[in-house]
Amino acid sequence: MSFARRPLPLVASGPFVAALALCLLTGATAFAQAPALPNGATPPNGAAAPDDRFSAEEANAVAGRVKNEPRHALIVGVPDYADAAIPDLPVCAPDAKAVYDLLTDPAVGGVPKANATLLIGKDASRRNILKALNDLRAVPQESTVFFYFSGHGARVGDQTYLIPQDAEAAFLAGSALSQSELDRYLKAVPASRVALFVDACFAAGLRTDPGRPTKAFAADAEAALQSFTGRGRIFFGAAGADEEALTAPDKQRSVFTLHLLEGLGGKADGNGDGVVTAFEVAAYLDGTVSAEARKRGGLHRPRVDIPADVVDPSRYPLTIHAAALKSRTAAAVLLRQRLDVLDGFFLDGALTRPQRDQAATLLSTDEPRLSRLQRQARDTALAAVERGAVDERLTRALDLMVEQAPPPSTGAPSTGEPKGPTPMRLRAVVPPPRVAEGHLAGVLSLAVAPDGQRAVSGSWDKTLRVWNLAEGTAERTLEGHRERVNAVAITPDGTRALSGSWDRTLAVWNLADGQPERALNGHSWGVLAATITPDGQRALSGSWDKTVRVWTLADGREQFVLKGHAEQINSIAVAPDGGRAVSASDDGTLRVWNLADGREERVLEGHAAAVRAVAIAPDGERAVSGDKHGALRIWNLTTGAAERTMKGHPDGVNAVAITPDGRRAVSGGGDGTVRVWNLAAGAAEGTLEGHTGSVNAVAITPDGRQIVSGSNDRTLRLWDAFERE
Structure with missing residues (x-):
C-alpha cells in the first residue's frame, strides 16, 4: 500500500476523502416528540426539527447538567507521521487544540480539564490512544463522553483504519486502529452519552488515478464511511463518495472542522433556545460546509444517516450557546414575573380563568404573531401588570379576545398537520389545591x-x-x-x-x-x-x-x-x-x-x-x-x-x-x-x-x-x- 501526496493548500489529505462521524451510542437520551430524519436523509439547510425548541426552563436545566454532570473528552490530532510514506497534515494540530478548547470551555462544552485528554503529535501513538480509550471504561453511567480524532484514515479490503502517529504504512493491520477495534473499545464505555467525531481520510492507495476520483474509489470511500455507522449511532460524513474535503489554509482549519467548531460554539443553535443539539449541528453543517467548499472550488457536502433507534436527535444536547441562553433567561424571568402578577389577579378574583389564560397567552406570544387587536390587548395587559391593578378596559379587551377563535399561535406556522398536545410548563407559584373529601x-x-x-x-x-x-x-x-x-x-x-x-x-x-x-x-x-x-x-x-x-x-x-x-x-x-x-x-x-x-x-x-x-x-x-x-x-x-x-x-x-x-x-x-x-x-x-x-x-x-x-x-x-x- 502507498500514500500519494498532493499540495496541502488545496486538499487536506492528498487523495483522501475526509469524513466526520458523530456516533450516538445506545442509551442516548432523546426527549419530546419531534420526528427523527429518515435513514439516509440530510436535514434541510438551516432547518431545525419541528417542536424541538427547549423551553427556557429546560434549556437552563440542560446547561446546569452540562456544568454538573460527569463529562469526559479524548481529543487526538496527528499533524505529522513517523513513517515518511504517510503525508503530514499540519492542520490537524490546530483543529484538535481548538476542539479541546471548545469542549473544555465551562460555558460551552462543560468538560473539566481534569477529565479531558489531548494527544497531539508524538503523543498520539496507538498505545496512548488505546490506553486513553480504555481509561474511559471507568466513567460513571450518567456521563457524557466526547471522542475527536483528526488525522489520516485508510480503507483496506473490508476494514477501515484510523492512522495514529506511529503507524506503519506497510503494516496497517498491526499498527493502526481498526474500526472494529475502535468499536469494541467504545462499546465498553458505560456512559449514557458517547459522541464520536472523526475527521479522517479513508481511501489511501485505492485510487487508480490520483488526479481524478473513479467509481471504484467512490464505492470504497462509501464503504469506509458506512463502517462507522451502527446501532444507535448518528453518522455524519464530511464529504460524499465522489467528493474531496478541502482545507481552509487562511483560517488554519479543515473546512469541516472549521464549521463544526462554529456550530458547536453556538452558530448551529438555529432556534435560539440556547442548546445546540445533534440535529442542529447536522443542519448547520449541511449548509455551511457545502457553501465554503464551493467558494474554494470544490464539492463538499456532509452526508447524514440517522438510524431508527436514535429516537430524537433534535432533543439531544451537545453543547450550550451561552449568549442565547443568557438572553432567553432574562426574558423568561421577566415573563414569569408578569405571569405571576396575572396569577395574583386571578387568585384575587379580579380576572376569571379564561381572562387570565388569554392574558398569559398574549404576553407569551412573540409580537409579530399577533394581530393589531391582539397587540392592543397585549399592551393593555402589560399596562395593568406594571401598575398592579385590573381595570374595566383590560377585562373588556380580554373578553373580546376570549370570544375570538383560535387564540394566537405561540409556535411555528401551521403546516396543516394535526396539532399535538399543547406544550405546558410548571407554574412559578402553584395555587393551594382544592381538597376532595369523602372516603x-x-x-x-x-x-x-x-x-x-x-x-x-x-x-x-x-x-x-x-x-x-x-x-x-x-x-x-x-x-x-x-x-x-x-x-x-x-x-x-x-x-x-x-x-x-x-x-x-x-x-x-x-x-x-x-x-x-x-x-x-x-x-x-x-x-x-x-x-x-x-x-x-x-x-x-x-x-x-x-x-x-x-x-x-x-x-x-x-x-x-x-x-x-x-x-x-x-x-x-x-x-x-x-x-x-x-x-x-x-x-x-x-x-x-x-x-x-x-x-x-x-x-x-x-x-x-x-x-x-x-x-x-x-x-x-x-x-x-x-x-x-x-x-x-x-x-x-x-x-x-x-x-x-x-x-x-x-x-x-x-x-x-x-x-x-x-x-x-x-x-x-x-x-x-x-x-x-x-x-x-x-x-x-x-x-x-x-x-x-x-x-x-x-x-x-x-x-x-x-x-x-x-x-x-x-x-x-x-x-x-x-x-x-
Missing part, C-alpha cells in the same frame, strides 16, 4: 376520565367514588368489592370504569348508573394493578400471584396469562398504540410484553429495590418507573436502556404519571409530596406539599393543566399546576 380510609388509586370532568378513586374503605373535578365533590359511591380497591382505570369513551381489588377480582362498572356489569375472575391472589388498552377492547391486571393477565373487556374472557416476574406486580402501563405493555414488580424489574401474542420482549433491569409504579410517554418510546427507595428511571423502550435516574422522594415512589406533552413526569411518594420532574433535564422542577399522608396515586387531566393526587390522608387534591407556554 372513609386512605385513597389507593385514581383515574381521570377522558373529558377531564370526572375522576374515579379506589380506597382502603373497599369502595370507589366518582368525583366532579370542577366542583371537587363526590357524585356517586360504587360498592361491591369485599377488600380494598388497589387499582382503577376508565375506558377511552368514559362510560365505564375497571377496578382491581385485594379480593382477587376485577369489576367493570357502568358510570352512568354506578352499577357493576361484570366481574373478572382468575387471579389467585389480590389484584394490585389494572389498566385498559387505548382501543377500549381489553383490560390488563397485575397481581400478588406474580402474573399479568389480559382480558377481553366485553365478555370478561381471559386472553393471556403473562408469566416471568418473580414477585408481585405493582403497576402496569400500556403504550399509546396498544401494541405493548410494561409491568413493574417487587422483583426490581420491569418487563415489556407484546400484546399481540403475549410474548415477553424485554426485561428492564437497573432498579435497586421493588418497582412500584410505571408510566409510558405519549410517544410510546419511553417509560418512567419509580421504586421503593425513591429513585425514578427513564427507559428507552426500543433499546431497553436506562437513560437517566432521578432522585428526590426520601420514602419511596408510589405512583407515576406523564404529562400529555411528554415533557414532564409527576410522582407521588411516601413522604406525602407530589413532585414534578423535567424529563429532558432529568431533574425535579417542583415539589407540591399539602397531603398529610403517603401519596399513593397521581393522574393528570387530559388538557395537561391539573394534577390529581390521592393519599392515605383520605383525600384527593386537585393542583392547578401547569400553564400553557
Whole structure:
C-alpha cells in the first residue's frame, strides 16, 4: 500500500476523502416528540426539527447538567507521521487544540480539564490512544463522553483504519486502529452519552488515478464511511463518495472542522433556545460546509444517516450557546414575573380563568404573531401588570379576545398537520389545591376520565367514588368489592370504569348508573394493578400471584396469562398504540410484553429495590418507573436502556404519571409530596406539599393543566399546576 501526496493548500489529505462521524451510542437520551430524519436523509439547510425548541426552563436545566454532570473528552490530532510514506497534515494540530478548547470551555462544552485528554503529535501513538480509550471504561453511567480524532484514515479490503502517529504504512493491520477495534473499545464505555467525531481520510492507495476520483474509489470511500455507522449511532460524513474535503489554509482549519467548531460554539443553535443539539449541528453543517467548499472550488457536502433507534436527535444536547441562553433567561424571568402578577389577579378574583389564560397567552406570544387587536390587548395587559391593578378596559379587551377563535399561535406556522398536545410548563407559584373529601380510609388509586370532568378513586374503605373535578365533590359511591380497591382505570369513551381489588377480582362498572356489569375472575391472589388498552377492547391486571393477565373487556374472557416476574406486580402501563405493555414488580424489574401474542420482549433491569409504579410517554418510546427507595428511571423502550435516574422522594415512589406533552413526569411518594420532574433535564422542577399522608396515586387531566393526587390522608387534591407556554 502507498500514500500519494498532493499540495496541502488545496486538499487536506492528498487523495483522501475526509469524513466526520458523530456516533450516538445506545442509551442516548432523546426527549419530546419531534420526528427523527429518515435513514439516509440530510436535514434541510438551516432547518431545525419541528417542536424541538427547549423551553427556557429546560434549556437552563440542560446547561446546569452540562456544568454538573460527569463529562469526559479524548481529543487526538496527528499533524505529522513517523513513517515518511504517510503525508503530514499540519492542520490537524490546530483543529484538535481548538476542539479541546471548545469542549473544555465551562460555558460551552462543560468538560473539566481534569477529565479531558489531548494527544497531539508524538503523543498520539496507538498505545496512548488505546490506553486513553480504555481509561474511559471507568466513567460513571450518567456521563457524557466526547471522542475527536483528526488525522489520516485508510480503507483496506473490508476494514477501515484510523492512522495514529506511529503507524506503519506497510503494516496497517498491526499498527493502526481498526474500526472494529475502535468499536469494541467504545462499546465498553458505560456512559449514557458517547459522541464520536472523526475527521479522517479513508481511501489511501485505492485510487487508480490520483488526479481524478473513479467509481471504484467512490464505492470504497462509501464503504469506509458506512463502517462507522451502527446501532444507535448518528453518522455524519464530511464529504460524499465522489467528493474531496478541502482545507481552509487562511483560517488554519479543515473546512469541516472549521464549521463544526462554529456550530458547536453556538452558530448551529438555529432556534435560539440556547442548546445546540445533534440535529442542529447536522443542519448547520449541511449548509455551511457545502457553501465554503464551493467558494474554494470544490464539492463538499456532509452526508447524514440517522438510524431508527436514535429516537430524537433534535432533543439531544451537545453543547450550550451561552449568549442565547443568557438572553432567553432574562426574558423568561421577566415573563414569569408578569405571569405571576396575572396569577395574583386571578387568585384575587379580579380576572376569571379564561381572562387570565388569554392574558398569559398574549404576553407569551412573540409580537409579530399577533394581530393589531391582539397587540392592543397585549399592551393593555402589560399596562395593568406594571401598575398592579385590573381595570374595566383590560377585562373588556380580554373578553373580546376570549370570544375570538383560535387564540394566537405561540409556535411555528401551521403546516396543516394535526396539532399535538399543547406544550405546558410548571407554574412559578402553584395555587393551594382544592381538597376532595369523602372516603372513609386512605385513597389507593385514581383515574381521570377522558373529558377531564370526572375522576374515579379506589380506597382502603373497599369502595370507589366518582368525583366532579370542577366542583371537587363526590357524585356517586360504587360498592361491591369485599377488600380494598388497589387499582382503577376508565375506558377511552368514559362510560365505564375497571377496578382491581385485594379480593382477587376485577369489576367493570357502568358510570352512568354506578352499577357493576361484570366481574373478572382468575387471579389467585389480590389484584394490585389494572389498566385498559387505548382501543377500549381489553383490560390488563397485575397481581400478588406474580402474573399479568389480559382480558377481553366485553365478555370478561381471559386472553393471556403473562408469566416471568418473580414477585408481585405493582403497576402496569400500556403504550399509546396498544401494541405493548410494561409491568413493574417487587422483583426490581420491569418487563415489556407484546400484546399481540403475549410474548415477553424485554426485561428492564437497573432498579435497586421493588418497582412500584410505571408510566409510558405519549410517544410510546419511553417509560418512567419509580421504586421503593425513591429513585425514578427513564427507559428507552426500543433499546431497553436506562437513560437517566432521578432522585428526590426520601420514602419511596408510589405512583407515576406523564404529562400529555411528554415533557414532564409527576410522582407521588411516601413522604406525602407530589413532585414534578423535567424529563429532558432529568431533574425535579417542583415539589407540591399539602397531603398529610403517603401519596399513593397521581393522574393528570387530559388538557395537561391539573394534577390529581390521592393519599392515605383520605383525600384527593386537585393542583392547578401547569400553564400553557
